[in-house]
Amino acid sequence: MQQTKPRLDRDARREAILDVAQDVFLEEGYAAASMSTIAARLGGSKGTLYNYFKSKDELFEAYVQRRCVWQQDEIYGLQWQGETVAQALSRLGRSFLRHVLSDDNLGHFRLIMAEAERSPEIGRAFYEAGPKRGAERLAVVLAEWAALGWLDVRDPTMAAHQFLGMCQNRHFKARLANYVPELTEAEIEAEVSAAVDTFLRAFGKPQAAGQTA
Structure with missing residues (x-):
């Protein structure tokens, strides 16, 4: 047969x-x-x-969109139960850095940015489905914590961008330029710990230190 x-x-x-x-x-x-x-x-x-x-353009845009969806789920698809705010932010920050500063992700990022100059709509699609959407998802959580009295945040979206920026800022350009290798777990932990500490000094409420998210 x-x-x-x-x-x-x-x-x-x-x-x-x-x-x-x-x-x-x-x-x-x-x-x-x-x-x-x-x-x-x-x-x-x-x-x-x-x-x-x-067309090839349409295929490339579909690849960009799918890549963003996958990364969104990997980074932000987290449950916020049984942790303090600091623990929850630390967990997200570590996941964020592992993905954003990885060799694999930077290869995709360079490819997409090269095409964004030729086709701004590709760059727009990437930004809206990727970085912008990620910050918005974090902002929703920050707003919930503020409503519970755990954070003093007036603009959750701004605060979300600030937290994510602090996590990646020191190494992103160095990694993008292949100046340094992928971060070790110890280096990721150090960057995220500093970002969480600074963020909570700016927005945290001392009386909520023991609350769980």
Whole structure:
């Protein structure tokens, strides 16, 4: 009896295309990458590829959007139960730095920023789905803590950006320029600890020190 390969459903096929496209974009850069190369690696025809994405631009934007969603879930998809505010912020800060300053993430970031100059809409899509959305998600939590009397925060969105900025500020440009290697766990802990300490000195309420988030 002849065996046939199982057919992927449409969503699975789309994900498979994005997996291959991501590899090709990272290896060759956007300009050198072609729909023909992506289709060949996928084992199909360009016609199949165009059934899902009308152009290379559209495919690249879908890759950017998916990358942002994955990172959002990995960094901010945290539960805030049974921890003090300091512990919860420390846990988020460590997750944030591990992802943002990793070799893998910086490779994607460089690729996306290179294309943002050519296509501002790609940069806009990345920023709105990535950094902006992440800060907004943290801001919601900070607002909840402020309502409970645990923080003195007047502008939760501003405070969220300030916390995330303190976590990454000292090493982001050095990592982006390949000046320093990936941070060790001890280095991540030191950066986050300093950021949490500074943040709580600015916004924390002493009477809430023992509260759990």
